[in-house]
Amino acid sequence: MAVQQVRGVIAPGKDQPVEVRTVLVPDPGPGEAVVKVQACGVCHTDLHYKQGGISDDYPFLLGHEAAGVVESVGEGVTDVAPGDFVVLNWRAVCGQCRACLRGRPWYCFDTHNAQQRMTLEDGTELSPALGIGAFAEKTLVASGQCTKVDPAVAPEVAGLLGCGVMAGIGAAINTGNVGRGDSVAVIGCGGVGDAAVMGSRLAGAAKIIAVDIDQRKLDTAVKLGATHTVNSRETDPVEAIRELTGGFGADVVIEAVGRPETYKQAFYARDLAGTVVLVGVPTPEMRLDLPLLDVFGRGGSLKSSWYGDCLPSRDFPMLVDLHLQGRLDLGAFVTETIALDEVEQAFDRMHQGDVLRSVVVF
Known part of the structure; x- marks a missing residue:
C-alpha cells in the first residue's frame, strides 16, 4: 500500500514543545478517507493533549478543528467523494448502536475513527488528537468524520465548527x-x-x-x-x-x-x-x-x-448556511491565521488569553 509524506505537528511527550515532523499517511482503507487539510484551529483540547491531560499515548499528532478537501476514499465509501469540501468531526456516528437505532444518533455510543495508523518515518505509530490529527498537510480519517458543507465558506471559518464553536x-x-x-x-x-x-x-x-x-x-x-x-x-x-x-x-x-x-x-x-x-x-x-x-x-x-449534542450531518451544513447568509458571524472567532510551525507560540498566546482562535492555514 502506498504512503504519502507530509509535514505535521507532533507532541512528543508530556509538556514538551511541539515539533514539526514528517508524517506518513497511508492510502485509505475500507471506510476511510484522506483529506487535504486547508485550515485547522488551535483548540484548548490540543493543549490538554500536549500536557498529558487526556492520555499518555504519546506521540500525538495534534489538531482537530479542521476543514479541507477529500483527496481519496477507500472501498465502500459512498457518503463523500474526492473533491468534496468537508469539515472534520470527531463523532462519526455508527448507525447501529442502541442510541442510533432509537433515533438519537447525537448520543452515538460507538463512534469510530480510521482503522489504520499514521506514523513517523521510523514506524512509530501516532495518536491523532480526537481521532483526527489535522495539524498536518493531509490526514487519514473515517469517512463518517467528513461532513460536506457549502464550499463557498472560508476554510479557516468552517473548520471551527469541527470542535469549539459547535460545542x-x-x-x-x-x-x-x-x-x-x-x-x-x-x-x-x-x-x-x-x-x-x-x-x-x-x-x-x-x-x-x-x-x-x-x-x-x-x-x-x-x-x-x-x-x-x-x-x-x-x-x-x-x-x-x-x-x-x-x-x-x-x-x-x-x-x-x-x-x-x-x-x-x-x-x-x-x-x-x-x-x-x-x-x-x-x-x-x-x-x-x-x-x-x-x-x-x-x-x-x-x-x-x-460536542454540543451535535449531529454533524445535520448541524454543520445548517450553521455554514447561516454564516453565508450573514446571520452567524463565525469569522469573529478567528483572531489570527498562522503557519504550521507557529503552533507552539499559539499555545502561549492562548494560555495568556490573548486570542479567541489562532488558525493554521495551509
Missing part, C-alpha cells in the same frame, strides 16, 4: 434548548462560551449574560451578542445574574469552564426549574459537593453537553 452553539441550542425570550447566563467566555453566547442569540434569547474574570473576554462577548456582562473577579456572579433576572435566576445557565466552583455558581444562578448545561471539560480529580435537597428542591435539569 458552544450546540450547548445553547441542542442541549440547553434555549428558546425565544429566554434568559441565559454563560459562565466562561473563551471560544466555547462565546459560541454559546452566539447560539443563544441565534435561538432568540432575550437576555444573554456573559460572566468571566477577564474584561477583554467580556468585551468580545458583547460583540457576539451578550446583552449584559458580569466580571466575577469583582462581583458575586450568582447575585448579579439574579439581579439581572428580576431576582429569579436565568432560565438556562451554560458552564463553559469545567470547574466545581463555577458549576456551583451555575447551579445557584438558574431559576427554579431552569437548566444547567456543563460544556466545560473537567479534569479527572475534580469533585462536586451539593446539598441533595437543593438538587431536588430546585427542580429543572442538570445536563452535560458533549
